[in-house]
Amino acid sequence: MLAYDYFNFLDYQYYDSDFIKVYIAQVIVNIFITFLNEGVYRFERLKATTTETEQLKKEYMHSQLLGLKSQMNPHFLFNGLNTLSSLINEDAEKAEDFLDHMSKVYRYLLRNNEEQLVTLGTELSFMRSYYYLLKARHAEGLHLELDVPAEHYNAMIPPLTLQMILENSLTNNAVGRSNPLFVKISVKKNWIEISNNVQPKINNAEEHSAVIENIRNKFRLLCQQEIAVKETCGERCICLPLIPHNEMAMA
Incomplete structure (x- = not known):
């Protein structure tokens, strides 16, 4: 006699076949709920990833606009061509060097x-050419010091930062x-640090904030770190965090 035979609740009788059916039904329901939860989780992850990707695209489009704005605007081009024209008349060799650096900047x-992302070494090479153009214009009014050991050249950084x-x-x-x-x-x-002495010229806080916020958002999305x-x-x-080259290769 089975133990269940001692219980007679509302004349209910236990059958092994009923137990197996209920057990199978519970297993099926549990599997369904598990797959449903997993599906919801993956869908939410996909939405979050898609949102981050779109945000990253927007930040890069914005950074490209900010970078190209300073390079392609008529003032920058006019100043560059004007400087080149003066150098041609004064020193043909310097004019050739200026044109070479100008070509590197636009290239x-x-x-x-x-x-x-680009390597820090690549970005610094660009900065040397960019500084050469600025130096020709500002002369002793601008000084740039690069103190970056070659061992860090393979670290990564968003271009134009x-x-x-x-x-x-x-x-x-x-x-x-x-x-x-x-x-x-x-x-x-x-960390790479960019420092300068402060001697305010105009109140241009809005543009300053836009540039810093753009850079801040890019690093948040790329390496989940704050500047x-x-x-x-x-x-x-x-201060900007350097992104290891091998870390991005595995991403």
Whole structure:
């Protein structure tokens, strides 16, 4: 006699076949619920990933606009051609060097327009050419120091990031022989720092905020890290995390 035979609730009788059917039904329901939960989870992940991808595309389109805005605007082109014209009359060799650096700047803009990341070495090479053009215009009013060991050249960074920061410093600070702007790009551990002396020229906080926010969002999306902006009464320093090359290769 089975133990179930001792119970007679509402004349219910136990059958092994009923138990098996109920057990199978529970297994099927559990499997269905598991697949449903997994499907919902994956759908939410897909939505989040799609949103991040779209946001990243928007940030890069914005950064391209900010970078190209400073390079392709009539003032930059006019100043470059005007400087080149003067050099042709004064020093043909310097004019040739200027034209070479100008070509490198525009070539970099066109080649890396769609890239999410470039090596730090590539970005610094571009910055040297970009600074050469600015130096020809500002002379002793602008000084750029690059203090980056070659061991960090393979680290990754969004293209035009350093250019945007330098251009932003020029826009928001007075630049002249009597009050030169000193900019330094250096590396501390796994961070690259861009610092400059502060000598406000105009109140252009809105554009400054747009540039910094654009860079901040790109690093959030690319490596889930925050940039740091340190400001004192006489200096501003922007710290950017360097993205390891092998980390992006595995992503």
